[in-house]
Amino acid sequence: MKNKEIFMKMILVIVLLSGGYYFFIYNHNDIQEYTTEELSIQHQFLTVNPYSRPGKALKRINGVVVHYTANPGSSAQNNRDYFENLKNRHTTKVSSHFIIGIDGEIIQCIPLNEIAYASNNRNNDTISIECCHPDNSGQFTNATYKSLQKLIKNLMLTYSLNKNDIIRHYDVTGKECPKYFVKYPQKWEQFKDSLDN
Numbered sequence: 001m002k003n004k005e006i007f008m009k010m011i012l013v014i015v016l017l018s019g020g021y022y023f024f025i026y027n028h029n030d031i032q033e034y035t036t037e038e039l040s041i042q043h044q045f046l047t048v049n050p051y052s053r054p055g056k057a058l059k060r061i062n063g064v065v066v067h068y069t070a071n072p073g074s075s076a077q078n079n080r081d082y083f084e085n086l087k088n089r090h091t092t093k094v095s096s097h098f099i100i101g102i103d104g105e106i107i108q109c110i111p112l113n114e115i116a117y118a119s120n121n122r123n124n125d126t127i128s129i130e131c132c133h134p135d136n137s138g139q140f141t142n143a144t145y146k147s148l149q150k151l152i153k154n155l156m157l158t159y160s161l162n163k164n165d166i167i168r169h170y171d172v173t174g175k176e177c178p179k180y181f182v183k184y185p186q187k188w189e190q191f192k193d194s195l196d197n
Contacts, residue, residue: 032111034098036154039147041098041106044080049087051117052095058115063126063165064155065119066148067096068178072135076101079130080109093117096130098151104143106151122172127155131178138179145191153195163192 033043046053069079076099083095095116099107110116118128129151131144140148152166168188169177181188 031158032113034108034112034155034158036150038150039106039154041108043108045111046080046084046095046109047087051086051090051093052083053110054115054117056115058113058124058127060125061112061127061159061161063122063161063167064152065122065126065128065167065169065172066152066178066181067118067128067130067169068138068140068180069099069130069132070138070177070179072133073102074132076105076107076132079132080107083109096128098128099130100132100144100147100151102132102134102141102144104141104147106147119169120173122167126167127159133180138181138183140178140180149191149194156195163195166192166195 033041035041048055071079079096079099086092086094095110096118097108097110097112097116099109101107112127115123116128117123118130119126129148131140131148133140133144155161156163156165168181169175170182176182181191
């Protein structure tokens with residue numbers, strides 16, 4: 001009888017430990033609306049649809065991918081609305097978790113427990129950030145740059161990432177994105193180094 005009680009207690013401990021492990025792995029990144037004290041983030045989630053917000057779970061976050069919009073002079077709101085309208089237009093599949101505007105404003109389009117259509121084969125384990133830019137050089141304004149720095153630093157703290165987990169779209173597919181940081185790789189390294197400060 002005593003052995004049976006010990007056996008049942010061991011089974012209970014194993015079940016509890018397994019449940020805790022499952023919760024940590026699958027719910028550790030269960031953040032939807034992301035907020036920080038240093039940044040104003042507007043939460044304008046896209047409608048769930050097959051073209052810009054598939055609603056698929058993002059089970060783990062191993063990095064952050066930086067993009068540029070390739071649409072000079074457009075605003076964060078313009079780009080968010082473009083993603084939203086894809087549910088009606090059906091022309092392509094694309095989106096991003098965050099968009100940073102030319103004035104440094106930030107819109108969150110996708111909850112951080114869902115994938116975005118931004119980074120190809122890294123959609124399943126990364127957060128994506130699109131950055132607006134004023135001209136064809138693709139260089140970010142100072143306001144965009146600073147918001148990007150602050151947002152990434154906060155995400156690094158939230159998800160225990162280091163600067164080597166911060167990559168360009170170029171590093172995933174070879175696409176010239178974000179254009180300025182691909183054309184001037186030393187500027188990209190300088191940006192990554194600033195994330196340590």
